[in-house]
Amino acid sequence: xxxxxxxxxxxxxxxxxxxxxxxxxxxxxxxxxxxxxxxxxxxxxxxxxxxxxxxxxxxxxxxxxxxxxxxxxxxxxxxxxxxxxxxxxxxxxxxxxxxxxxxxxxxxxxxxxxxxxxxxxxxxxxxxxxxxxxxxxxxxxxxxxxxxxxxxxxxxxxxxxxxxxxxxxxxxxxxxxxxxxxxxxxxxxxxxxxxxxxxxxxxxxxxxxxxxxxxxxxxxxxxxxxxxxxxxxxxxxxxxxxxxxxxxxxxxxxxxxxxxxxxxxxxxxxxxxxxxxxxxxxxxxxxxxxxxxxxxxxxxxxxxxxxxxxxxxxxxxxxxxxxxxxxxxxxxxxxxxxxxxxxxxxxxxxxxxxxxxxxxxxxxxxxxxxxxxxxxxxxxxxxxxxxxxxxxxxxxxxxxxxxxxxxxxxxxxxxxxxxxxxxxxxxxxxxxxxxxxxxxxxxxxxxxxxxxxxxxxxxxxxxxxxxxxxxxxxxxxxxxxxxxxxxxxxxxxxxxxxxxxxxxxxxxxxxxxxxxxxxxxxxxxxxxxxxxxxxxxxxxxxxxxxxxxxxxxxxxxxxxxxxxxxxx
Amino acid sequence: xxxxxxxxxxxxxxxxxxxxxxxxxxxxxxxxxxxxxxxxxxxxxxxxxxxxxxxxxxxxxxxxxxxxxxxxxxxxxxxxxxxxxxxxxxxxxxxxxxxxxxxxxxxxxxxxxxxxxxxxxxxxxxxxxxxxxxxxxxxxxxxxxxxxxxxxxxxxxxxxxxxxxxxxxxxxxxxxxxxxxxxxxxxxxxxxxxxxxxxxxxxxxxxxxxxxxxxxxxxxxxxxxxxxxxxxxxxxxxxxxxxxxxxxxxxxxxxxxxxxxxxxxxxxxxxxxxxxxxxxxxxxxxxxxxxxxxxxx
Numbered sequence: 119x120x121x122x123x124x125x126x127x128x129x130x131x132x133x134x135x136x137x138x139x140x141x142x143x144x145x146x147x148x149x150x151x152x153x154x155x156x157x158x159x160x161x162x163x164x165x166x167x168x169x170x171x172x173x174x175x176x177x178x179x180x181x182x183x184x185x186x187x188x189x190x191x192x193x194x195x196x197x198x199x200x201x202x203x204x205x206x207x208x209x210x211x212x213x214x215x216x217x218x219x220x221x222x223x224x225x226x227x228x229x230x231x232x233x234x235x236x237x238x239x240x241x242x243x244x245x246x247x248x249x250x251x252x253x254x255x256x257x258x259x260x261x262x263x264x265x266x267x268x269x270x271x272x273x274x275x276x277x278x279x280x281x282x283x284x285x286x287x288x289x290x291x292x293x294x295x296x297x298x299x300x301x302x303x304x305x306x307x308x309x310x311x312x313x314x315x316x317x318x319x320x321x322x323x324x325x326x327x328x329x330x331x332x333x334x335x336x337x338x339x340x341x342x343x344x345x346x347x348x349x350x351x352x353x354x355x356x357x358x359x360x361x362x363x364x365x366x367x368x369x370x371x372x373x374x375x376x377x378x379x380x381x382x383x384x385x386x387x388x389x390x391x392x393x394x395x396x397x398x399x400x401x402x403x404x405x406x407x408x409x410x411x412x413x414x415x416x417x418x419x420x421x422x423x424x425x426x427x428x429x430x431x432x433x434x435x436x437x438x439x440x441x442x443x444x445x446x447x448x449x450x451x452x453x454x455x456x457x458x459x460x461x462x463x464x465x466x467x468x469x470x471x472x473x474x475x476x477x478x479x480x481x482x483x484x485x486x487x488x489x490x491x492x493x494x495x496x497x498x499x500x501x502x503x504x505x506x507x508x509x510x511x512x513x514x515x516x517x518x519x520x521x522x523x524x525x526x527x528x529x530x531x532x533x534x535x536x537x538x539x540x541x542x543x544x545x546x547x548x549x550x551x552x553x554x555x556x557x558x559x560x561x562x563x564x565x566x567x568x569x570x571x572x573x574x575x576x577x578x579x580x581x582x583x584x585x586x587x588x589x590x591x592x593x594x595x596x597x598x599x600x601x602x603x604x605x606x607x608x609x610x611x612x613x614x615x616x617x618x619x620x621x622x623x624x625x626x627x628x629x630x631x632x633x634x635x636x637x638x639x640x641x642x643x644x645x646x647x648x649x650x651x652x653x654x655x656x657x658x659x660x661x662x663x664x665x666x667x668x669x670x671x672x673x674x675x676x677x678x679x680x681x682x683x684x685x686x
Numbered sequence: 687x688x689x690x691x692x693x694x695x696x697x698x699x700x701x702x703x704x705x706x707x708x709x710x711x712x713x714x715x716x717x718x719x720x721x722x723x724x725x726x727x728x729x730x731x732x733x734x735x736x737x738x739x740x741x742x743x744x745x746x747x748x749x750x751x752x753x754x755x756x757x758x759x760x761x762x763x764x765x766x767x768x769x770x771x772x773x774x775x776x777x778x779x780x781x782x783x784x785x786x787x788x789x790x791x792x793x794x795x796x797x798x799x800x801x802x803x804x805x806x807x808x809x810x811x812x813x814x815x816x817x818x819x820x821x822x823x824x825x826x827x828x829x830x831x832x833x834x835x836x837x838x839x840x841x842x843x844x845x846x847x848x849x850x851x852x853x854x855x856x857x858x859x860x861x862x863x864x865x866x867x868x869x870x871x872x873x874x875x876x877x878x879x880x881x882x883x884x885x886x887x888x889x890x891x892x893x894x895x896x897x898x899x900x901x902x903x904x905x906x907x908x909x910x911x912x913x914x915x916x917x918x919x920x921x922x923x924x925x926x927x928x929x930x931x932x933x934x935x936x937x938x939x940x941x942x943x944x945x946x947x948x949x950x951x952x953x954x955x956x957x958x959x960x961x962x963x964x965x966x967x968x969x970x971x972x973x974x975x976x977x978x979x980x981x982x983x
Contacts, residue, residue: 465790555827562783562902563840563892564817573843578830 163660170657173650174413176398176406179245179257181380182216182231183238190229191245191257191380192216195646217647219247219255223383227254228646241399244274248377249393251423254644256387258377264386266372278397281375285389288370292390295366298359304612306352306359313348317341319511393429417654421611426638427648431655436613437526437606437628438662442595444530444624445537449594450587452534453541454576460542461549462571474546481539489600492532497524497604501625520625524605526614527624532604533597537590544586548579577677584674588667595663598632606630608637631659713973716953721754725970727960730947733760736930737782737900742796744774744781746789751777753955754796759900764922764931766945766962768938768977774954775934779902782932783819784812801899817844820893821902825909826885828877833869836877836888840896855895863891864921883914890921894929901925903933907940919944938978942966950974 177193184190196215213232221227248256260277263270263284271280320341373389393416396409420430464470501521505513509520521527552575560570598606607627614626635655642648715722735758744752752774759765767775777786784805786792798805805815817840829836837859838852846852856873860866865887869880877888886906893901903922907915922944925931935941941948942962949959958965958974969975 553827555823555825556829558785558788559821559823559827559829559889559892560839561785561788562816562819562821562823563843564813564896565839565843566813569843573831573839574829 166653166657166660169650169653170655173654174410174417176247176396176401176409178241178398179247180216181240181242181245182236183240184231185235185237189380190216190218190231191242192218192229193247195228215646217255219257220379221254223379223385227644243400244278244397245399246278246377246395246397248375248387248395249428250387251391251393254424254428254647256377256379256385258379258385260375261378261384262376264372264374264376277375281389281395284373285392285395288373288389289392291366291370295363295370298363300611302359303356306356309348310352313341313345315511315515317345318515322510322514418658422609424644425642426608426634427642427644427651431629431631431634431658433611433613434629434631434634434655435658435662437610438595438631438659439666440614441526441530441533441601441628441630442591442666444526445533445594446587446591448530449534449537449541449590450583453538453586453590454545454583456538457542457545457549458571458576461546462567462575477539477542481543484599485536485597486599486603488532488536489603492528492535492600492604493524496528496531497522501525501528523625524603524607524627525625526605526628529601529605529628532600533594536597536600537594540590540593541583541586544589545579545583548582548586549575551582552578581674581678584670584677588670588674591666591670592663595666596632596659598630598636601630601633606633608633608641631655631662635659712957712971713952716955716957722955722957724756724956725958725960725974726757727958727964727970729961729964730758730760730959733758733763733947735759736761736801737932738799739778739782740797740799742778742781742798743794744777744786745791745793747791751954752781753953755956757949757956757959759930759932760947761930762927763946764926764933764944765947765949766941767932767934767949767951768936768941769951769957770977771936772953773951775951776904777954778951779821779904779932779934782900782902783816783821785821787812817896818899819902820890820896820898820900822886822889822893822904822906824905826882826889828880828885828888830878831876832874833877833880833888834873837891837895839892844896859891859895860888862894862925863887864917864924865891881914883910883917886910886914886918887921890918894925899930901929901931903931905934905936908936915940938966938980942978950977 177195179191180194182190182192193216194214195217197212198215199212211232211234213230216229216231218224218226218229242259244259246258246260248258250256260274260281262272263277263280270284271277317338320335320338324335324338370388370390374386375389375392375395376384376386378384394409394412396405398406398409401409417430418435419432421433422431423429460470460473464473501519501523505519505522512518512520513522556574556578557570560574565573605627607629610627610629612623612626614623614628615621616623635652638648638655639645639652712722737759739755739757739759742752742755743750755774755778767778769775780786781794782798782800782805786794794806796806800815800818804810829839831839834852834856835842837856838846841852841855857866857870860869865884868884869888877885880888886909890901890903890906906922907918910918919940922931922933926944926946933941933945945962947960948962948965950957950965952973958969958971960969965974966978969978
């Protein structure tokens, strides 16, 4: 210490330097950033969960009586303070959005009502929501239950009792008829087509010379005979089905529920067209839960109807899960092998580094580019080639590609390509985390390179590889853009696995929840009614991805316990 | 002492030990890069060697790590390699089973012979060669599998799947490594749950499972606590007479307690080689005496 500082009074540390020295602001800054991130994520999830879960809760019906004598019955779905300029009366009014339904009568699904124009709002006991197969919901009061000319019940209470008794029976018959039409008839159609294509195939097999000369080969004759046989059999079975469905339809014929709307219009709704009816103002809590559960069951287990804005999303759930799992199955071996070569066999150098950088860059390519590549390469080039080789008959006869268009297999492959960099990078990291002492120990025991990799390195790296796979699955399951090009459709009710030979149909187009969000949310004719569905589908998608990840994490933690040392 | 600076730039630690009190002229000659013949005690010339190291040189890139090492390793005896860090003990050990092949820049001249077979013969199958040796490393490295599978690993990769044979080898090896009584009830549990000392004895069991002609121990106790060290040393005592052991150690007491022969190395050269009692009680060179008594190193 020099002499001039000796006499200077000791400088007090300013509060600022003391703060930076102790790092308090940095703790706050970093902690705050984390807290903000967590808040945003949990906020988003909570919002989706709340909106998604509340969609199906039965909301009370409100009867709105207007000053001009108009009446409307519906669920209040939104309230807002109207701006003074738009309110009819001066001052600050407010208004409510009511889901009035009854589109074919009123021309609206939803209507705004100014609170100032409302004289009285009540919740009448017998107000009924009727969810129909077609035409959306119908709100009204039950009047009578009809069977042809016969009146089964009169008055709301009687009618409701009778409805609850008869409706399940009618619906059961309707479901049976639908099953026959959709499933069994579809089967027959496929058999017919297969037989027809066999004939075309036989002609193609005969070669151009035979086809040109008009001579008929033995194979062609056999195929034609087989086709005739199939046509005859399908004709017989089809007639039998007609009889069965005719009987069922006849029994359902004439059953109807007469409903009166709030403004006095009477309408008879055929019973078989009613999916569900309930009276939310009368329901007890248990009854509400019953309706709620029944709506969820329909949502998860049934096919969509009314342009996807109602009904269920079962085919989309199926498609999402199947595509994600197939993608994981495809990307795992592919990515792991590539990473193994890069890390274990390739000698480090400029080329390896360049390849590694290229792989990292692939992760940044916009996903729609992968979609375009998948369409061009997988669907058109690969699929077209397969069609030329094995499915020419379909191409010639119906001008219809089999593999040469989008499908589950091509979509899974495209997404596998998309997520490949994630898996390669994660696997490489996992491999480099395996201590060299283990490799050396194995070599010292006289193991070869592949034996060391298979018995020591891979098991030890497996949890890390699983981490990569989890990331890949999460990325792939939420991807929409490339899927639109390579096989996802607005509506595809034939699942890629079913009871018809060969049972697995990887060439079929499929539905996907993420695409459904886009479709329902932005392509639906009835966007107000579709909005809650968007939340519900999002909620479902997030839940499914979470479940897939939880399963993968569970497997990983088991592997970890088995293979990775606890440090001592 | 300007020698320090010009000789071992990257290992600044050792030359500081040259104090005026230490007789260091031979070591200085070595450090200056001059060839110094190794002092080999007469009793070494009479042994039956299991392994003969013959004018062995090794380079890592442009840097020579071993200089003309010539020494016989006696059959069924314990031979210790001592010397300060970086003197090439471990490199020599890893050259015996050609683990240095994994290092891209490594280059050798000279040869080693295992029971008369040339180790560096181009026709020698490295994998077959390594099966004739066992090696234990500085840090215990149990494989991520059960204790049982760890022990029989060498047999498994050889394609041996006969349960009876594997069971027998497993028990014999674990007994040989003095671990049987501690683990016999949990053979099929993960080896990773064992303590450090147990893991190292497991590695020894794994190394002796294939009946090796030579057992290479690379500072097997340096990562262990004194009690585990004691157990491993006891084990080496028991292995004496049944296996030919080549052990690298930093611990003078360990070398004197466990080995029959001791070789002192410095900067990649063999300085003195003789029976352990000879090296520790009446070494030929003052430098060796200085090192084993702890006056430098």
